[in-house]
Structures are given as structure tokens and as C-alpha cells.
Amino acid sequence: DVKVTQSSRYLVKRTGEKVFLECVQDMDHENMFWYRQDPGLGLRLIYFSYDVKMKEKGDIPEGYSVSREKKERFSLILESASTNQTSMYLCASSLQLSNQPQHFGDGTRLSIL
Amino acid sequence: AQSVAQPEDQVNVAEGNPLTVKCTYSVSGNPYLFWYVQYPNRGLQFLLKYITGDNLVKGSYGFEAEFNKSQTSFHLKKPSALVSDSALYFCAVRDIYSGNTGKLIFGQGTTLQVKP
Numbered sequence: 001d002v003k004v005t006q007s008s009r010y011l012v013k014r015t016g017e018k019v020f021l022e023c024v025q026d027m028d029h030e031n032m033f034w035y036r037q038d039p040g041l042g043l044r045l046i047y048f049s050y051d052v053k054m055k056e057k058g059d060i061p062e063g064y065s066v067s068r069e070k071k072e073r074f075s076l077i078l079e080s081a082s083t084n085q086t087s088m089y090l091c092a093s094s095l096q097l098s099n100q101p102q103h104f105g106d107g108t109r110l111s112i113l
Numbered sequence: 114a115q116s117v118a119q120p121e122d123q124v125n126v127a128e129g130n131p132l133t134v135k136c137t138y139s140v141s142g143n144p145y146l147f148w149y150v151q152y153p154n155r156g157l158q159f160l161l162k163y164i165t166g167d168n169l170v171k172g173s174y175g176f177e178a179e180f181n182k183s184q185t186s187f188h189l190k191k192p193s194a195l196v197s198d199s200a201l202y203f204c205a206v207r208d209i210y211s212g213n214t215g216k217l218i219f220g221q222g223t224t225l226q227v228k229p
Contacts, residue, residue, distance in 0.1 A: 043222075101147055102217060104157040106154075
């Protein structure tokens with residue numbers, strides 16, 4: 001089974017801090033994704049990556065950056081955390097075939113105080 | 114523009130009754146369609162997909178979905194609902210302009226409540 005592991009289930013940070021969310025997948029998937037999930041807004045794509053060191057903006061990239069130095073790891077960075085970034089963050093990965101599903105981690109519930 | 118619509122925020126059904134969670138899509142060409150389920154405080158779990166072939170697709174936990182090209186729909190169904198099926202369900206379609214990046218367009222989600 002594919003396993004996508006997010007480093008923290010719950011995280012509390014302060015406004016202005018630089019926050020790192022880590023995601024690791026163990027199935028050699030080329031594609032990786034970061035979403036945020038908010039009540040009433042569904043899933044919104046922040047960034048995705050289709051190869052090492054390659055990244056593309058999703059629908060809501062402002063205030064975020066990403067890093068993919070190794071194939072199995074995709075990091076989401078909040079450069080200067082703000083309270084409106086309090087949310088559930090979900091990481092996913094998939095094979096580089098358009099007919100394959102994405103596999104999700106269990107999420108990180110991030111609170112910015 | 115490409116989009117996925119789940120017209121019902123919530124669906125309520127009694128245990129043992131059949132359930133349907135609706136999904137319609139708008140995309141050019143042949144769609145690749147997916148259903149996911151999310152239990153509280155968990156990530157999304159893949160249930161089933163339609164790529165090509167038989168319009169009735171079977172997936173995990175006894176769920177199935179029917180692809181209807183003329184109605185641009187991909188409704189999720191189960192013949193007999195369980196209380197444990199209560200969860201948030203997402204329909205998604207492949208972004209046809211994203212090549213092999215696997216990018217999906219998700220619906221807003223439908224909460225399924227199965228009552229004993």
C-alpha cells in the first residue's frame with residue numbers, strides 16, 4: 001500500500017514564524033501536492049511538483065513556498081505565518097500517469113496564534 | 114472552464130437503504146473521474162475511478178459509481194448503507210490541461226449521514 005506520511009498531525013505556531021510542513025511518500029511517485037482544506041471551501045491546491053526541484057503554483061500559492069530536493073519528500077513552507085493560514089493541510093502523491101489516483105496523508109491541523 | 118459540482122451539501126439516509134451521492138462535471142473530451150472518502154481527522158481515501166470502458170465502476174467498501182456521458186454525471190452509489198459509511202465524500206476530475214502531473218479538480222464535498 002502507498003503510504004504518505006505527514007510529519008505532524010497537530011501543530012501550533014505563532015504569527016510571523018516560519019513554518020515547515022513535511023511530507024514523505026514511499027512509492028516512488030513523481031507527482032506530489034499540497035492542499036489546504038477549510039470548512040465550506042473544499043480542497044484548494046497550494047502547490048504541486050511533478051519532479052525533483054520542479055514546482056508549479058496551484059490556486060492559492062500566496063504566502064507559501066515549497067521545496068522538493070528529493071523525490072520522496074515535499075515540504076510546504078509558510079514564510080511568515082498569519083492567522084488566516086490556520087487550516088488543515090493535506091499532502092498527496094501520485095504516479096506520473098494521468099489515470100492514476102492521488103494518495104493522501106492524514107493531514108496536519110495547523111493553528112496560528 | 115473545467116469544474117465539478119456536488120449539488121448536495123448533505124445526504125441523509127437510513128441504514129440498510131440505498132444511497133446516492135451526486136456529482137456532475139464539466140470538462141472537454143473524455144473525463145477521468147474519481148471518488149474519495151474522508152473520515153473525521155483523516156486524509157482522503159481513494160474509492161474508485163472511471164477512465165474508460167464499462168459505465169458502472171465498482172470500488173472499495175461496496176461502493177460503485179455510474180458514468181453517464183450524456184448527463185455528464187458520475188454518481189456514487191451503494192445498495193445498502195451502513196452507519197460506518199457516514200463521512201465526507203469528494204468527486205474529482207482530472208485537469209485535462211495538466212498533462213501527466215495528475216492534477217485533479219475537486220468538488221466541494223458531500224457529507225453523508227447514515228442513521229441507524
